Amino acid sequence: MDWHQLIKITTAPDNVPIVLMLFLMPFYTWYGLKQSFANDRLIERLEADPELAKTHHRKTQPFVKGWDSTVHVWPYLLKIEFLAMIIVTLILVVWSIFLDAPLEEPANPNLTMNPSKAPWYFLGLQEMLVYFDPWIAGVVLPGIILGGLMAIPYIDVNPRGNGYYTYKQRKFSIWMFFIGFLVLWLVLIVIGTFIRGPGWMWFWPGETWDHHRIVHAMNRNLHEFIGIKDSEVWKAAGFGATVVGAYFVLGGLLCDRLFRKFATEMFKKQNFAQYATTIALTVMMFGLPIKMILRLGFNVKYVMATPWFNI
Amino acid sequence: MADNQPLPPDPIRTRSLSGPIFVSTALLMLATFGALYDEFVHKRPYERTQAEWIEKFSAHLDKVTPIAEAREASIRSSDAYKALDSAVSTAEAAVRTNLAKLDERSAVISATLASMDYGFRDRKGRIDEFINLIENAHDDQGKDQLRTRLAAFRELPITVKLELPSGVEMKDYTTTTLIDTYLGLKAEQGRISGDKGSLLGPVSAARRARDSFFDKAMGATLSPVKLEGLRSELASFSIGVKQIYVKEMGELVDRCESCHLGIRKPLELKAEDLDNKAFTSHPRPELLQTHDPEKFGCSPCHNGAGVALVSTDKAHGNFKHWLWPLYKRENFDSGCVQCHTHDLLLEGADTYNKGRELYRSRGCWGCHRYDGYDAESEEFALVRKDLLDIRVKKEKVDEKLATLPARRAMLAELDEDAAKIAGTKINQEEKDFTQQMSGLETARLVKGQRSKDLLSEIKKVGPSLKELKMKVKPEWLPVWIQAPTKFRPDTKMPQYETLDEEQTKAISAFIWDSAVTGPATAYKTGDADRGQKLLTDRGCYACHAMGEGDKKEGNNFAANLSRIGEKTNYDYLVRWLLNPKQKTLPYSLEAKRDITPADFAKAGKEFKFDDETPCPLTGGQLLTHQMTVMPNLRLSVGDAQDMATFLLTKKNADATYAAVPWMQNAPPELLKRGEELVKHYGCAGCHEIKGLESEGRLGTELTYEGSKPIERLDFAHLTNDAKRSNWYNHKGYLEQKLGNPQVYDVGKEITNPLQRSKMPNFHLTKPDREALKDTSDVTALTTFLLGSVESLVPKAYRDLPGGDRGAIKDGWWIVKKYNCNGCHQFLPESDPNNLPALWKQKWFSPEGETMETWTSAGGEVHKPGAVMRPPTLVGQGARVDPQWLAEFLRNPALSKSNPHRNGVRGYLNVRMPTYNMSEGEIAKLVRFFQAMSKQPTPYVRPEQVPLTALETEAAWAVFTANDCAKCHAQGEVITPQVNAPSFTLSPSRLRPAWMHRWIVDPTSLIPETAMPKGLFVREAGTGRWVTAKNPADWPAVLKNYKGDHSELIVRLMAQYNVVPQPQPKR
Structure with missing residues (x-):
């Protein structure tokens, strides 16, 4: 267990925000969920007792008749925001005193750093490059992610949960968000920051980063596992297309079954286009962890390999 | 429904955040002050250093002043000083009256001029205006009018109030007289300054003599006046960044002096004086005279991060991201290398000199190219290439010339006009080609001579291995190859630690088999006793050594001969002593092989060769001598036999050698393996080996090793160790490598010994950090290589005179x-x-x-x-x-x-x-x-005026009087009491001006000479040099001779071989 290496990684000025993220994300997730569950319990009580619902819809104290139902932003909101601003400034000032900007030696175009890492907001994409080719990982998937995010307002047919935390009323959204963001995206960032070392090789925490390390990895395309050679282009392409097609079809059917059972309301409310989009996005999203497992666990390079693009 | 109860307060309205806001604001204020403190105090340690400096330096000055004052007082009260001082006073007294007179007059003139000034300027200005108007007037009439007016103006009177020291006077002038008087007084004032200057001349000289005596006597101690100057400078010291900015050095900014405040102070400051290492003065301040920091900065010589001020470590560049950390004290002269690239002996840079010399003498350049070393072979290669180009060009021209007769013959078939045109063209071409040819021929001659020169200059680090069969005993060879330092601890040859028995055998077999044999002479045995004495007498120990440990005598430049008897063959040794450059077989540079007697016979030539002989096969250059620096001592055969006989007795009595039958008839696989190994280890980089004469160098070029990016230095498995123990830099790499060349193989799983590092172990002395001055080999070489950088210093600064x-x-x-x-x-x-x-x-x-x-x-x-x-x-x-x-x-x-x-x-x-x-x-x-x-x-040799008969006689008289023949050889005969050169050499050898100085005062030129001093003395009255013998004893011719005796002797010497010898006196 090389503590020195671990300390070096976690205290590198570049990585300090990600270390903070490791604590902040779980904390705020827990905080939000705690509030969601509390709200859910309140909703239950209020649904059972309509009279109570008229006055007890506020979180901290029941509403008393005679109070204003709206208050001015100034000063009541702003004083809270003012306090927040002071605290944030304080944190930033203290941070900047103790952590200097990581200035390194003058850039030498003839000498690249090893490892050469993207900033944290692109680390996820850089990690995805391990599993997909650059076209898919750098263009298609980010495009779909952004497109998907933009599509959410149009496929989200659940009107509840505006302005208050709730779990019971937004189960599907929350689960999708947790899996897609917290698990997939953040995990990719954490891998990119702490696990990937020189040569983008996998180093468990506590392993010394050694750019001389030799890793034997015979990654093969999926079609090679069943004997189709790379040179048999059409056969390979056909096989790959079949596999991918099968994944989408089977995955879609499975999603359909699961949504009908567990997200019935959504199923009922969405029209065909919305439903199809939801299923498509879900299947594509789960494609990433599946591909990761195939690659890391079974040394599968590409599921579908053609001279024009690979998945 | 009215509600009578008062409303409970709305928490949104009533909840006060004052507390948290107050606390956070207080914390924010604290943080802000913290930030300000961090910025202005914590990150500016130099301000505290400077405050410390003011205090400590002031105290130091106070401490030193009484000492300086006492010293000054003692000097001023010394007799020598008093004498000089009174000389000044005397000089001053001598000129006092005249000086006073001049001053008085000068005062009067000044006052007069001051009083006249306004009037002068006014009148003169008007005259100038007039003249301008006259010149620009339209016509003659106008001009004349103006001229008349001008003339009148010149006579216009003016009364000037002269305010003189003696009192006020009113004097009348006209314009002209005013101007003339004014200018005259000005001229007189100039003369008075000149007169004052010449009067004061002796006074200033006396003052200068007195003051320079004082300064010299004070020596390194500063006088109280200078100390006072330092004190007032300190009083006006302002705390802040002190930096040197040099635009030409790539916008260099060096802020070292913000903490190193004593560096350029004129007095010597040691760390103990001011209780702070940073305040010392620069050792050897004369270096700062030649390398003015205002032009050079500090970091070009010392490295480090001159711009940094935040902490000592950052300023010295001792952190990961500054690639060029400060040179440590044992490597301080690394900075000299980048500008003084051609020096083998740089004054004051002992470590650098040693490093450079080690690189040369231990033969690092045999494997690692370095600019300037072995320049002869590189130039030789270029010159040979040029010669080849010339030959190709000549062949082309030859071809063209060869076609001309045929073309001329064809002219007959043309009609007259066409023939004439064509004929002229052909003649012109012939002229051009012939001209080209002669140009090429000249170039060939010049380059040929240069090529011959260079061929004799090229030397190899180690001895030639081509003649081993004739030179050494076969059983010695594997013993040597396996572990040279076991046989000869102080050998130059390094030890190849990865050689196992198999490799040694293969290499020995190959080397032995590749050696040539040729005609050799058999020599008779000599006298070992005499040989031992001759070895000392003839000066062999100027280069060679004999003996081990504290019994060792001689020099480390060439081999230690203590065990040479175990290794060498007698006949070869005698031949070597008689002529070390003799080569058994010449080597043809074009055919790339040795030329045997059979080759000579095939060409119908006798087997004889010297430096001029062309190759019998190709007609090109032959290498006809050994590439050794050992010179030819021109020994007689008897001497050489005696010395060789003695040397063959030098053996270790208990040394035993295994028989080596496998070496004599080695199977081809063994030889092949041997060749592969010899190529692998690069033996041909230092030795001449048959078949491998043109092998290149095995190692990396080290000319810019100091500039290599650290990532390219392979620390292998020691990388993390190095990073964590803080030696992951060039210095650390080099010191480890030079101390143990195999060090970076540690931890490697290597099964094939050929994959190990090829660099052998030179057994260099390791650094001694405790010693006051580190004179180890490793430090010297590290210093040299650390400084071998691609310098950013502009060419104009470099020392390439x-x-x-x-x-x-x-x-x-x-x-x-x-x-x-x-x-x-x-x-x-x-x-x-x-x-x-x-x-x-x-x-x-x-x-x-x-x-x-x-x-x-x-x-x-x-x-x-x-x-x-x-x-x-x-x-x-x-x-x-x-x-x-x-x-x-x-x-x-x-x-x-x-x-x-x-x-x-x-x-x-x-x-x-x-x-x-x-x-x-x-x-x-x-x-x-x-x-x-x-x-x-x-x-240019001065022309000699031939001696007249009288002069000749007088010269011989002086010669005899001084008995020059007592010590100086006469011609070629050496008698026992001779210990000075013969005069027959003087005309061609000695410079007359030097001869004169020599005979008059030899010890001023060579203090330890046996030539007596005082042979000549100055004659009172005439001042000419005469022989020191009593004038009463002079022969008549000498008494009559009125010229300078020493000049006469010099002329005699300069014409010694043409002047008739004196008749022997009875």
Whole structure:
């Protein structure tokens, strides 16, 4: 267990925000969920007792008749925001005193750093490059992610949960968000920051980063596992297309079954286009962890390999 | 429904955040002050350092002042000072009255001029205006009018109020007289200043003499006045960043002086004086005179991060992201390397000099190219390429010329006009081609000569392995190859630690098999006893050593001969002693092989070759001599046999050697393996081996090793170790590598020994950090290589001089190459470390005079003592005629018929050898000597006015009176009491001006000379030099001779060979 290496990684000025993220994300997730569950319990009580619902819809104290139902932003909101601003400034000032900007030696175009890492907001994409080719990982998937995010307002047919935390009323959204963001995206960032070392090789925490390390990895395309050679282009392409097609079809059917059972309301409310989009996005999203497992666990390079693009 | 109860307060409205806001604001204020503190105090340690400096330096000045005052008082009260001071007062007194008079007059003039000033300017200005108007007037009439007015104006009166020291006067002038008077007074004032100046001349000179005496007496101690100056400078010291900015050095910014405040102070400050290491003054302040920090900065020489101020570590560049950390104190002269690239002997940079010399002498350049080392072979390759190009061009021209007769023949078929045109064209072409041809021929001759020169200059680090069959005993070879340092602990050859038995066998077999055999002479045995003595006498220990440990005698330049008897063959050894450059078979550079007697026979030539012989196969150049620096001592056969017989007795009694039958008839696989290994280890980089003559160098070029990016230095498995123990930098890499070349193989799983690092172990002495001065080999080489960088210093700053300084640098390369300083003294230093190695031997030192004189066969008397040393070469450039010197260096015997002697000092037993240097090297050495003695070039021999008969007689009279023949040789005969050169050499050898100084005051030129001082004295009255003998005893011719005796002798010497000898007196 090389503590020195671990300390070096976690205290590198570049990585300090990600270390903070490791604590902040779980904390705020827990905080939000705690509030969601509390709200859910309140909703239950209020649904059972309509009279109570008229006055007890506020979180901290029941509403008393005679109070204003709206208050001015100034000063009541702003004083809270003012306090927040002071605290944030304080944190930033203290941070900047103790952590200097990581200035390194003058850039030498003839000498690249090893490892050469993207900033944290692109680390996820850089990690995805391990599993997909650059076209898919750098263009298609980010495009779909952004497109998907933009599509959410149009496929989200659940009107509840505006302005208050709730779990019971937004189960599907929350689960999708947790899996897609917290698990997939953040995990990719954490891998990119702490696990990937020189040569983008996998180093468990506590392993010394050694750019001389030799890793034997015979990654093969999926079609090679069943004997189709790379040179048999059409056969390979056909096989790959079949596999991918099968994944989408089977995955879609499975999603359909699961949504009908567990997200019935959504199923009922969405029209065909919305439903199809939801299923498509879900299947594509789960494609990433599946591909990761195939690659890391079974040394599968590409599921579908053609001279024009690979998945 | 009205609600009578009062409303409970709405928490949104009533909840106060004052508390949290107050607390956070307070914390924010604290943080802000913290930020300000961090920025202005914590990150500016230099401000505290400077405050400390003010306090401590002031205290130091207070401490030092009384000492300085006491010293000043003692000097001022000394007799010498008082004498000078009274000289000043006397001088001042002498001029006081005149000076006063001049001052008085000057005062009057000044006052007058001041009073006249306004009027002068007014009137003069008007006149100038008039003249301008006249010149620009439209017509003559206008001009005349103006002229008249001007004339009138010139006569216009003016009354001036003169405010003189004596009182106020009113004086009348006209314009003209005013102006004239004014100008006249001004001129007079000028003259008065001049007169004052010349009056004060002696006074200033006396003052200067007194003050310079005072300064010299004070020495390094600063006078109280200067200390006061320092104190007032300190009083006006303002705390802030002190930086040097040099635009030419790539916008260099060095802020070192913000903490190193004592660096440029004129007094010596040690760390104890001010209790802070940063405040010391620069050691050797004369370095700052030649390298003014305002022009050089600090970091070009010392490295480090000159711009940083935040902490000591950052400022010294000791952190990961500054690639060029400060040179540590043991490597301080690394910074010299980048500008002083050509120096072998840089004054003041001992570690650097040692590093450079080690690189040369241990033969690092055999594997690792470095600019400037082995320049001869590189130039040789280029010149040969040029010669080849010339040959190709010549062939082309030849071809074209060959076509001309045919074309001329065809002219007959053309009609007249066409024939004429074509004919002219052909003639023109012929002329062009012939011209080209002669140009190419000239170039070929020039380059050919250069090529020959260079071929004789190229030397290899180690001995040639081509003649091993004739030279060594076969059973010795594997013992040596396996572990050279076991056989000879102080050998230059490094140890290849990865050699196992199999490899050693293969290499020995290959090397042995590749060696040539040729015709050899058998020599008779000699006298070992005599040989032992001759080895000392002839000066062999100037280069070679004998003995181990504290019994070791001699020098480390060449091999230690303690066990040579175990290894060498007698006949080869005698042949080697007689002529080290002799090669058994010549090597053809074009055919790339040795030329055997059979090849000569095939070409119908006798098997004889020298430097001029062309190759019988190709007609090209032959390498006809060994590439060794060992010179030819022109020994007689008897001498060589004696010495070889003695050397063969030098063995270790208990040394045993295994028989090596496998070496004599080695199977082809063994030989193949041997060749593969020899190529793998790069033996041909240092040795001449048959078949591998043109092998390249095995190692990396090190000319810019200091600039290599750290990522390219392979620390292998020690990388993390190095990073964590803080030696992950060039210094750490080099020190580890040089200390143990295999160090970076540690931890590697290597099964094939050929995959190990090829660099052998040189057994360099390791650094000693505790010592005050680290003189280890590793530190020296590290310093040298650390500083070998691609310098950012502009070319104008670099030390690449031509002229005298360049000649001196060039000369040192040759002196070190041939170890001239093993016998001769070059620098007038009294430092015993600069003594030539030979002079340290007992036989050649004053203690040696107790040792026994002996006579060798042939009657040569061998004497011990300092008088038998080779002569000092200090001042040689001023002494000898450069043309003679060149001739001497070509053949120090100065005789073709009798080579077994020294041409100049035949009475010395120690032999000045023949080095067979190229013309280029001889020219460089001659220029070196001239430059060392600051002699102008070229040297033109002064014309000699022939002596008249009377002068001849007088000259011989002086000669006899001084009994010159007592010590100086007469011609070629050496009698026992001779210990000075013959005069027959003087006309061609010595410079007349030097001769004059020599005979009048020899000890001023060479303090330890045996030549007596005071042979001549100045005659009272005339001031001419005359012989010191009593004038009453002078012969008549001398009494009548009125000229200078010393000049007469010099002329005699300069014409010695043409002047008739005196008739012997009865």
